[in-house]
Amino acid sequence: MSLAIVTGGSRGLGFETARALKAQGHDILLVAKDPERLKTAAATLQCDYRAVDLEDLQATKRTFEEILATFGSPQILVLAHGVMSEKMSKTLKTTLDEWRRVMAINLDSVFTVVNILGPSMAEARNGRIVIFSACLGRMSGPGNAGGLAPYRISKAGVNALVRNLAHETGHGTRGLLVDAVCPNHTRTDMGGADAPLSIEEGADTAIWLATRLFDPSIEKTGLLWEERAVIDW
Numbered sequence: 592m593s594l595a596i597v598t599g600g601s602r603g604l605g606f607e608t609a610r611a612l613k614a615q616g617h618d619i620l621l622v623a624k625d626p627e628r629l630k631t632a633a634a635t636l637q638c639d640y641r642a643v644d645l646e647d648l649q650a651t652k653r654t655f656e657e658i659l660a661t662f663g664s665p666q667i668l669v670l671a672h673g674v675m676s677e678k679m680s681k682t683l684k685t686t687l688d689e690w691r692r693v694m695a696i697n698l699d700s701v702f703t704v705v706n707i708l709g710p711s712m713a714e715a716r717n718g719r720i721v722i723f724s725a726c727l728g729r730m731s732g733p734g735n736a737g738g739l740a741p742y743r744i745s746k747a748g749v750n751a752l753v754r755n756l757a758h759e760t761g762h763g764t765r766g767l768l769v770d771a772v773c774p775n776h777t778r779t780d781m782g783g784a785d786a787p788l789s790i791e792e793g794a795d796t797a798i799w800l801a802t803r804l805f806d807p808s809i810e811k812t813g814l815l816w817e818e819r820a821v822i823d824w
């Protein structure tokens with residue numbers, strides 16, 4: 592069986608993605624911060640887990656090096672962790688501490704994990720990396736009119752990382768797919784109870800990207816997806 596590693600796997604969109612991948616027969620390794628919540632989630636899915644604060648990049652590096660040494664290279668890597676920035680975090684109002692917190696968790700840790708697991712996935716020529724971005728990180732489309740600066744800019748950075756990595760790895764022609772997903776406003780702890788989408792709806796595109804049949808002469812990778820369709824960055 593192939594291994595799927597899911598960060599943010601303790602709850603919300605990450606847990607739902609892991610649940611669906613487990614149901615499709617993958618071995619699952621969950622990663623999140625809160626050890627008790629993670630333990631409960633892993634018990635529900637009967638899978639392995641590792642707790643780490645992804646804001647701490649040295650701990651993140653150590654944890655993922657240990658994961659690689661213990662479990663080997665994953666076939667699927669879903670990065671679904673993330674934090675929202677504080678409400679009053681406009682560029683001229685926020686602080687360096689808040690900027691660094693959100694950048695470390697939402698962007699620097701994404702680089703760190705991909706940098707550690709990506710080489711063996713690329714070498715295996717059969718891997719999928721799916722990273723939760725957000726419509727708030729887009730440079731086009733509705734809803735990108737400022738505010739929440741650390742969050743928006745961290746997600747714009749995620750988009751740039753995905754595009755860059757796809758170019759560096761041959762856009763799927765060498766067997767490694769890398770995509771960003773905008774789940775849209777979903778009823779999770781982050782999205783809130785009044786969000787329009789259920790967790791199943793919010794996770795659908797990520798699950799599909801992680802498992803879709805891929806013919807590089809027809810299909811595309813290295814893009815931003817919403818509801819199983821490509822949208823502009």
Ligand SMILES: NC(=O)c1ccc[n+]([C@@H]2O[C@H](COP(=O)([O-])OP(=O)(O)OC[C@H]3O[C@@H](n4cnc5c(N)ncnc54)[C@H](OP(=O)(O)O)[C@@H]3O)[C@@H](O)[C@H]2O)c1
Pocket residue numbers: 598599600601602603604605622623624625626628629643644645646670671672673674696723724725726773774775776777778779780781782783786
């Ligand atoms: N929900 C939405 O409407 C929406 C919309 C657009 C994009 N997104 C994106 O989708 C992804 C999933 O969001 P969600 O709604 O499922 O969020 P959520 O319910 O708030 O869950 C966040 C997850 O990230 C983990 N996490 C947060 N900080 C961490 C840290 N420092 N170290 C390790 N793990 C950490 C949490 O782990 P613990 O349980 O241990 O805290 C939890 O598993 C995020 O990247 C988010 O930006 C969500």
